[in-house]
Amino acid sequence: MRIIDKYILTKFLSSFALVLILLLPIAIAIDISEKVDKFLRHADLSVTEIIKDYYIHFIVIFGNTFMPLALFIAVIFFTSKLSSNTEIIAIHSAKISFTRFLKPYFIGATLVTLLALGMNHFVVPSSNKIFNEFSKKYLKTKKYNQNHLTNINLQLDSNDYIYLKSYNLGTKQGQKFTYEKFEGTKLKYKLMAENIRWIEKDTVFRLNTYRKRFLLEDRDSIEQGIKLDTLLAFMPNDLVNIDDLAKEMTSIKLYDYIEQSRQRGVGNLNTYLVEFHKRTSLPISTYILTFIAVCLAAKKRRGGMGINLAIGITLMFVYVFFLKIVEVLGAGAETNAFVMVWLPNIFFGGLAVYLYFKNAKN
Known part of the structure; x- marks a missing residue:
């Protein structure tokens, strides 16, 4: 030099x-x-x-x-x-x-x-x-409760959206759950439940007092019931403020989290x-x-x-x-x-x- x-x-x-x-x-x-x-x-x-x-x-x-x-x-x-x-x-x-x-x-x-x-x-x-x-x-x-989340909107992929009025990460239970599926700008399917709970041992969500609505070409089809166990393309931790969650993980952990989420079928990881x-x-x-x-x-x-x-x-x-x-x-x-x-x-x-x-x- x-x-x-x-x-x-x-x-x-x-x-x-x-x-x-x-x-x-x-x-x-x-x-x-x-x-x-x-x-x-x-x-x-x-x-x-x-x-x-x-x-x-x-x-x-x-x-x-x-x-x-x-x-x-x-x-x-x-x-x-x-x-x-x-x-x-x-x-x-x-x-x-x-x-x-x-x-x-x-x-x-x-x-x-x-x-x-x-x-x-x-x-x-x-x-x-x-x-x-x-x-x-x-x-x-105000007193900040890290476990209690309110008014949650999450886009799972380009067509699927969920909404929760509240969710507790400690008990893994939420209130007023809505899942919507679109084709372009048209709503095709809607699933609503009074409450939702994550069943960890079965890796499913349990919906209580649920209602399904299928929007067909000439009519709507409605189905309802008391209890429904179903798979959904998200996990309880996905409901946390994802911007903060991403920034708090080292790159190795962040990469592993992205790969795990892809394997679970989570659509929008952008x-x-x-x-x-x-x-x-x-x-x-x-x-x-x-x-x-x-x-x-x-x-x-x-x-x-x-x-x-x-x-x-x-x-x-x-x-x-x-x-x-x-x-x-x-x-x-x-x-x-x-x-x-x-x-x-x-x-x-x-x-x-x-x-x-x-x-x-x-």
């Missing part, structure tokens, strides 16, 4: 660490100002517990979230500084091509990507679990798949954002660093906005979660390639 590579790589990593260290205290200060009154409501809650069970995991979760933004700002900042000091011109004058100039950036992006992959797949899920448990226990305005694929796509975006930042900042512009930062931050927020949209769309039953999650990287990857060739020609 040449001296110039060590110089750029040192600037890369130190600037990244500095921006991240500056962003986290701001986030913590804002969070404390919003939560301090809720902390004070609990006389038994010590400062040590708040730091250990909440803010340490807050730093892990939000530090991981801020990584792409911190990296993007850091690369634009120090590369713009190199450009304004005419150091990049001197590098090109030494017959170092733009491609060769990118080598230390590639090494730095690789180090950050490996860190982010480890965080996303193994560390952050554990922190999410402790962080969410603390939040449910101390920060909810929320889990979005979370699973996002844990890899976000770290890989480090490369894309790094190269975009270098290409934007490598040229000396009128207006200096401020213009580069303005353009860069705008692109960063477009990327985040795009990412949130595809996450929501990717959770739909009729979409390909893998394609949707990687779509922002594909789009911005194309932009990175365009900017690279534009700079390489000059």
